[in-house]
Amino acid sequence: GAVVSQHPSRVICKSGTSVKIECRSLDFQATTMFWYRQFPKQSLMLMATSNEGSKATYEQGVEKDKFLINHASLTLSTLTVTSAHPEDSSFYICSARKGGGGSGAYEQYFGPGTRLTVT
Amino acid sequence: GDSVTQMEGPVTLSEEAFLTINCTYTATGYPSLFWYVQYPGEGLQLLLKATKADDKGSNKGFEATYRKETTSFHLEKGSVQVSDSAVYFCALSDSNYGQNFVFGPGTRLSVLP
Secondary structure (H helix, E strand, O other): OOOEEEEOOEEEEOOOOOEEEEEEEOOOOOOEEEEEEEOOOOOEEEEEEEEOOOOOEEOOOOOOOOEEEEEEEOOEEEEEEOOOOHHHOEEEEEEEEOOOOOOOOOOEEEOOOEEEEEO | OOEEEEOOOOEEEEOOOOEEEOEEEEOOOOOEEEEEEEOOOOOEEEEEEEOOOOOEEEEOOEEEEOEOOOOEOOEEEOOOOHHHOEEEEEEEEOOOOOOOEEEOOOEEEEEEO
């Protein structure tokens, strides 16, 4: 149990276009989802936290108008990189948390990541 | 701010060799410490954790001890297998449940038959 998927696994887009990345909790309902970014040979950096049905909370330095996050249901969150540029090329990882108390309520379950390349 | 440092990889070992991946941290307060593993094409999976000083986390033959005096949480395994080949992330959190993570850069381990 507690599987998180991401789609696509890798995407190449042209500079100036927008790309959407999906994060799904496959066998549980996620009250909270997290989006991370990982540069080569660097740590995962938290970008934003989203709770189902409310606006995402962005970390300092993350442009909310550039990285649009939508957590419209308890099993799906999307990250849209708008007007992408080469410097947005990175590995994006989501995670999901069940919430609601009980065993495993607060543990984060991670997706496999999406590699974005902007040309 | 809080930070995690890991030994740089890649680490290449022969099967049945002893593994150590060093991890040190800087943090205010008393963080919980975690090791995550990422197998090729999969998400990060929690490998083990320790929530207070001198705690030892263990799982699947891996273990790590929370050393407050040296601010370390080194990962060890006595005899690695080819199936242990993966990227290992050390992380700290300001809660027992793994919220507000700070991750290390990851260490890639390759185990050769």
